[in-house]
Amino acid sequence: MIIVMEAQATPAHIQQVSSKLEEKGFQVHLSQGVERTIIGAIGQKTTTTMELFETLPGVEKVVPIAQPFKMASREFKPDSSLIEVGGQMIGNGQVQIIAGPCAVEGRSKFLEVAHAVKESGATMLRGGAFKPRTSPYAFQGLEHEGLEILAEARQITGLPVVTEIMDPRLVNEVADYVDILQVGARNMQNFFLLRELGKIQRPILLKRGPSATIEEWIMAAEYIISSGNEQVIMCERGIRSFENYTRNTLDLSAVPLIKQLTHLPIIVDPSHGTGKWKLVEPMALAAIGAGADGVMVEVHQNPSEALSDGPQSLTPENFARLVTRVNKMVMALRATEN
């Protein structure tokens, strides 16, 4: 439930409500807005407890949270969450452009593409070190060596780095090397992994499962937040549909929906979302138009020779064009706000 305090409630009133909630076994989360304070309470509520809190001084009203997700919901925390990554902010209106190959294929190749995307205006780097594939005989990623290459690229370029974490046993090791830990679409409901990620204080990029509803996806975020880590960034990457022309169907309505239902930032991945490089730039522009906090795209110096996801990878030249157009889109949108 949420306890909305009156605009003139004093710190003593807020303290009294918080202590009473804790006494009744609730977990308390304060959200101090400009106008008023909202107290989110997680626990077993009954009509009697709600009535009891309504009688306390300084309380305006007590509202039950209708959705199954609580801590991720905008009712619980009306202000949008801002997530800091290497001195940059996600969720404050700045648009992030995360770029890099699907997989880290080798040191010199990764550093080359990292320099190229930085030069064109990428704000963060991506690259997979762990790449288990449909076939156990296909390239599986450079694993530990890949993490070292990512850390080196981050040091040389100064750009924060994102990589996928798959194994709950490797959370601390991966967190030592990169800035954002990505939960892959296939692991969105790996609840043990989500719980482990809730124990670290690091931004988590949570991809939507290929067949996950919006509610299931937000519930996955709720796992991480309720385990102690509030730094969750949602990532729409397309869902399974009857359409075969594209690899997935990019659900851009998820962008405004996530913004309405939660306080979390959202990034769109048009590379996995379409599977076709020619669709990446138009869908990146549409994502920004829909209000996304950024895009994540795959870039490879030679897509035809990429060890994974070549057909959806942009060349550095095409990526440079995407950045120019995304930045123009951002300026056009800002102009409409004035």
Ligand code: PEP
């Ligand atoms: C990736 O980002 O490289 C990836 C594997 O994406 P997804 O989990 O969305 O398929």
Ligand code: MN
């Ligand atoms: Mn990929």
